[in-house]
Amino acid sequence: MNEDASREQANRRIAIGLALFAAAVFLSVIIRQWMAGA
Amino acid sequence: MQAAQHAAHAGHHAHDSHGHGPTGLMRWITTTNHKDIGTMYLWFSFVMFLVGGAMSLVIRAELMSPGLQYVAPEFYNQMLTLHALIMVFGAIMPAFVGFANWMIPLMIGAPDMAFARMNNWSFWLLPPAAILLTASLFVPGGAAGTGWTLYPPLSVQMGIGMDMAIFAVHILGMSSIMGSINIITTILNMRTPGMDLMKMPLFCWTWLVTAFLLIASMPILAGAVTMLLTDRHFGTSFFNAAGGGDPVLFQHIFWFFGHPEVYIIALPAFGVVSHVIPAFSRKRLFGYTSMVYAIAAIGLISFFVWAHHMYVTGIPLTGQLYFMYATMLIAIPTGVKVFNWVTTMWRGSLSFETPMLFALGFLVLFTIGGLTGLVLAMTAVDIQLQDTYYVVAHFHYVMVAGALFSAYAGLYYWLPKWTGYMYHEGLGKLHFWLSMIFFNIAFFPQHFLGLAGMPRRIPDYAQQFADFNMISSFGSFGFGFSQLLVLVVVFKAMKGGVKAEARPWDGAHGLEWTIPSPAPHHTFEDPPPFDPAEAHG
Numbered sequence: 245m246n247e248d249a250s251r252e253q254a255n256r257r258i259a260i261g262l263a264l265f266a267a268a269v270f271l272s273v274i275i276r277q278w279m280a281g282a
Numbered sequence: 283m284q285a286a287q288h289a290a291h292a293g294h295h296a297h298d299s300h301g302h303g304p305t306g307l308m309r310w311i312t313t314t315n316h317k318d319i320g321t322m323y324l325w326f327s328f329v330m331f332l333v334g335g336a337m338s339l340v341i342r343a344e345l346m347s348p349g350l351q352y353v354a355p356e357f358y359n360q361m362l363t364l365h366a367l368i369m370v371f372g373a374i375m376p377a378f379v380g381f382a383n384w385m386i387p388l389m390i391g392a393p394d395m396a397f398a399r400m401n402n403w404s405f406w407l408l409p410p411a412a413i414l415l416t417a418s419l420f421v422p423g424g425a426a427g428t429g430w431t432l433y434p435p436l437s438v439q440m441g442i443g444m445d446m447a448i449f450a451v452h453i454l455g456m457s458s459i460m461g462s463i464n465i466i467t468t469i470l471n472m473r474t475p476g477m478d479l480m481k482m483p484l485f486c487w488t489w490l491v492t493a494f495l496l497i498a499s500m501p502i503l504a505g506a507v508t509m510l511l512t513d514r515h516f517g518t519s520f521f522n523a524a525g526g527g528d529p530v531l532f533q534h535i536f537w538f539f540g541h542p543e544v545y546i547i548a549l550p551a552f553g554v555v556s557h558v559i560p561a562f563s564r565k566r567l568f569g570y571t572s573m574v575y576a577i578a579a580i581g582l583i584s585f586f587v588w589a590h591h592m593y594v595t596g597i598p599l600t601g602q603l604y605f606m607y608a609t610m611l612i613a614i615p616t617g618v619k620v621f622n623w624v625t626t627m628w629r630g631s632l633s634f635e636t637p638m639l640f641a642l643g644f645l646v647l648f649t650i651g652g653l654t655g656l657v658l659a660m661t662a663v664d665i666q667l668q669d670t671y672y673v674v675a676h677f678h679y680v681m682v683a684g685a686l687f688s689a690y691a692g693l694y695y696w697l698p699k700w701t702g703y704m705y706h707e708g709l710g711k712l713h714f715w716l717s718m719i720f721f722n723i724a725f726f727p728q729h730f731l732g733l734a735g736m737p738r739r740i741p742d743y744a745q746q747f748a749d750f751n752m753i754s755s756f757g758s759f760g761f762g763f764s765q766l767l768v769l770v771v772v773f774k775a776m777k778g779g780v781k782a783e784a785r786p787w788d789g790a791h792g793l794e795w796t797i798p799s800p801a802p803h804h805t806f807e808d809p810p811p812f813d814p815a816e817a818h819g
Contacts, residue, residue, distance in 0.1 A: 251471060251472070254471050255396045255397070255467050255471050255472075258463075258466065258467045258470060258471060259396070259397065259463050259464075259467050262462070262463045262466060262467075262497055263459075263463060265497060265498075266459050266463075266497050266500070266501045267501070269497075269498060269501040269502060269505075270501035270502075270504050270505050270508075271505075273501065273502050273505030273506070273535065274505045274508060274509060277509060277520050277531065281519070281520065281526070281527070
């Protein structure tokens with residue numbers, strides 16, 4: 245694997261990690277309040 | 283020499299690239315170039331700044347004298363809400379994202395942002411959101427009139443304009459999160475070899491921390507407004523007291539986002555000033571390492587102070603004390619930064635071109651805003667001043683003088699690199715002095731109004747507040763119209779004038795100054811050599 249391809253793969257991993265974190269924050273805010281009211 | 287060869291190489295590629303691809307409007311719609319996208323962000327933010335500014339003039343016209351003059355109270359509330367939402371999400375944030383797009387790849391020696399097509403999407407989400415916000419004025423019931431905080435129960439009860447604001451916030455949040463992912467990935471993974479994180483320009487550090495703040499806080503706002511939406515239309519009762527919900531819960535969630543948001547705006551402003559002050563002091567930045575730790579500390583603490591916006595909601599005394607002390611703690615890293623900027627200037631070879639004037643204006647006015655922030659941090663004082671004009675004065679010293687003055691410092695500092703021509707120094711200085719004088723005329727009297735008890739978000743007021751309001755309105759009109767000078771300066775610099783050298787400021791350091799002015803369309807296709815002597819920007 246050349247340097248550019250491995251850098252792109254690392255870029256994608258960072259991006260997916262950050263996107264999952266953002267999604268988890270969003271869902272946890274709502275689910276936490278949903279469970280509190282249930 | 284090596285840098286010059288690289289620049290020539292970059293210029294050659296730039297020339298090559300212009301023969302292909304779409305032209306005209308399609309070039310801008312489909313562009314994935316970080317410089318094009320940065321330019322679009324900056325123009326978008328300026329247009330929104332004018333729109334939000336026009337709304338503030340409606341507000342100040344109404345407040346020029348007691349009684350109701352020009353607009354109905356409902357419309358006044360809508361102007362106030364849209365002014366805030368547009369200025370925060372449409373003007374200030376996109377302006378600094380524009381700087382980030384233009385300068386981060388140039389500063390770290392990257393060919394572009396990590397995800398160039400996502401970068402295009404991040405920008406093009408903004409115009410629909412802006413249209414949703416402004417068009418909501420024309421729907422039945424008008425725009426949201428809740429203030430930018432969108433507090434229930436009013437936000438649960440309002441008309442379709444509120445839904446449009448909620449969707450606009452969702453879209454703006456998506457744009458911010460995508461932009462942040464791009465910035466973090468670019469900074470972490472695309473620096474030129476040899477540029478360690480602790481050798482990185484400070485503007486990149488401020489954006490790295492800001493992007494993490496955005497990713498952690500924007501989904502919280504998105505969650506809050508989503509719950510608002512389901513309360514409005516799908517029968518839930520997260521915040522609706524009639525169904526067992528809690529309106530104060532919204533305030534907690536909103537401010538858990540809202541306080542980091544303040545630093546999302548302030549940190550990149552700190553970054554810009556950390557480049558401008560050393561450049562015009564002909565010295566390297568004092569205390570780089572402590573600056574980095576201060577940025578990180580401010581970012582971290584910003585998540586633990588949210589309830590200082592809510593002292594009057596009935597939180598327990600121990601809670602009030604905790605939030606008071608935690609808030610005061612932020613003064614320590616902020617003080618470190620102000621100390622370092624002043625020490626950078628100490629015994630420097632100072633000159634006062636327009637970027638430096640705006641940076642110094644930022645330093646003085648932001649420090650005043652920070653000090654009134656400390657006053658408001660004290661629970662006993664804040665309970666008296668809550669929702670008065672003192673708060674309005676405080677956050678305009680932080681937002682306008684802090685963020686806008688710093689943005690102007692960055693604009694004048696980097697404009698020669700963007701356009702290839704020097705701006706008109708006389709007009710730049712005139713712009714600074716008019717802004718500085720009128721800003722203080724507009725906002726300093728608001729401290730006195732607040733101390734005397736004038737409430738905010740009210741279109742009418744008692745006779746005793748008339749004089750200071752007249753002065754404040756006079757200042758705000760002067761401030762507003764003097765901002766049009768920027769257009770003249772920028773258009774003049776775009777049309778021509780004195781050619782800018784690659785490094786037009788003799789005290790400036792960093793990779794961005796090794797490429798020609800204007801910056802070629804494509805730069806650093808091969809990682810440039812990094813000279814540790816140029817570290818820290």
